Amino acid sequence: MHDTFDVLIVGGGPGGYVAAIRAAQLGLRTALVEKQHLGGICLNWGCIPTKAMLKGAEVAHTLRHLDTFGFSADNVQFDIRTLVAHSRQVSTTLTGGIAHLLKKNGVTLFEGRARLTGKGQVSVTLAEGEQALRAKHVILATGARPRPLPGLVPDGERIWSYFEALVPQQVPASLLVVGSGAIGVEFASLYADLGSAVTLVELAGQILPAEDQEVAALVRREFARRGIRVLTQASVGAVHSEGEQAHCSVRLADGREERISVERVLLAAGIQANREDLGLEALGVEIERGFVKTDAWCRTNVAGLYAIGDVAGAPCLAHKASHEGVLCVEKLAGVAGVHPLDKAFVPGCTYARPQVASLGLTEAAARATGRSLKIGRFDYQANGKALAMGEAQGFVKTIFDADSGELLGAHMVGPEVTEQIQGFGIAHALEATEQALGQVVFAHPTLSEAMHEAVLAASGRALHH
Template structure:
């Protein structure tokens, strides 16, 4: 029987990138995928959602086309075509992953992976079962939407992001429970196309964990666009009728305040849980009761249900590794990819490390949001003396010219050393602009290096330069 140096379970951003890096390092690699290559990110998450968000952004632009001297009559949309475009994007990239497997001589097994021993993985296919012999195993099974009692998912009136990303039915009203990045993005999409949207978050602000000023700015913009934003409220009860869903909310401060809201649909976006102890699948031949086999190998989990690993990403079972969402937050595709690379490099004896303090976080609604490093709240909690530089996009020439002036760039630096502690951007193009600051942090640069770097004019990137100069007390255009 053919034996592999490494068998990867899951072909999402962590699994497939890790597999490719392993192949580059000379390993004979197998990868097991229960569904489509590329995992959730390519098929039901990052990629299709960005296609849908772009459609929403274009529609929003057309709604204010007269600001650009363009008249549009009878503006309308076909949401089924929006979803169709997103599926095309996913399918294109899925084929790309399959090509990369062939290019790197990675053997793809289709089916559900189950640990049999430290050196053997079972593959449960639709009509067959087989075993794969391997020297090492890398678990990269990702995560699935979380829900809780009382919010049972029917896939039609009560959905998670998995169903929403595929649904061609556009609701005239929707309640989004959860104000994190997934909830914010879907709320923006539905609101842009004309749905009456209520977004509910139990914390004080949307985007819990984000910089406070950024969260407040997003709330302001959402409210300005006629979105109903309810913070400090949590789910209590849900009642369904034939045509609508009624949700009862209660305040989180124990004041006894309740609100009842009705809508055509409810989107549950209350986070994600690891596919660790149980590996749910839409595939009919696989049952939720069949887990990954972690108990048989005595692989330890955290209290939150994530797989425990050491610094080399090895689990409590020697030779069995895990990376990505399945080992815990931040639940980000690019974090999973980097962990996949580092894990296989460590297997090969290379010195490698994930710099967790320099992993960007992005939200792709409009205005976009991007962050790297510490928030201002975290800097204060750590007692660090800091300088702050802010620059609004309304003072940026390119932003004014193209008509996207919401938001700002904010840079925090250590007042003694000049070290960039964190940066936060909310505004058009934020997710592209954050990389410059990430590079600066990697190179241990200070705001001075960003500030004296000549940025082309007019560009949105000048706002980054101006924020850096503002941290030095030298902003030029504000």
């Protein structure tokens, strides 16, 4: 086994393993160090298992509305442990596939904990002892973990992180979710559909703080209609357990304190980078707002050291990490035509009910640039496919520069929007203007017709308003 490599990657999540595969494809001698699970948080505890659980929630919702489509069912049984087992099996299948891909591409895998001991020098703690490795290029892809709040630390019992929320023994009768980013909103939606009485608490003035204000407002209305209590400009203070309940002190927007008792509290108030015990301090690696600081090519301030994915900061998304892994490796390998990542156009997706998908600037951010804008909006209430599905709540919003026709932002909320947002991403990448997009033929009947109508609406040309 070689102890000297061209590229050595620390962390086997969606950024690290993709970077390793691409480096090996380019003929670089490549090693990957992973201390626990290939696939990282995404495949093991994030993106993938949550979607399997959310599918179960979708089935629960469908069963409650069978009469709409002429069906009825009695004595339907549900076992949360079976759904959890399904989600874990999906993760196991995918992580096994990663191991196969690494082997197929000739990547050397070290199962252990890595620490930088100098420039291009890494010590790996393996089961059999320490091994010293050298590499011309070292890429940090160590990811992130849930961020605790003062006085609100997950205990695995009454106070959950998303780890515990993905493997419940039973559905809690009541749940308080702290934080309403994508993770908090998804779990609030999931557990509400499975039968929990859910309260969602957010410190900011709107849920989904990174999303367009109009999108967030619709999700809040839909959550309220479903019986989910939403508290914005609110914060959770002391939490103490007593018997089968967690008693929470919540400061409301008007300054009043309310005591809320629930079976479980789920902490979903952000993440923090996994940068401890990596040897960064000794090398003088720059840290910015808790994350490793990098340039457009994922380079740190230390020559030959790079960082990708969550450890390098927002947007903390698996597909952003994978993209950075590829561009980082291709740039250091001298591949022609590599472009820096436009982080504003990394799509963000929230797989709640309703789904949310967006890229580019929100309307407020676009207006703040001072540009002249054209804004189009089209409701799914006027979309035949959405009506046929019985899921017509939502809309598509497009934001264009009025002078150049450049697509500045796209925001979607409604059925299967996470499967459609890439259309606007492709349009932006190909520099398609509002006029060009208006000439595209969209199939009928499809949900995506709402995208076309939202483009046309920006010029007052929507056909089905």
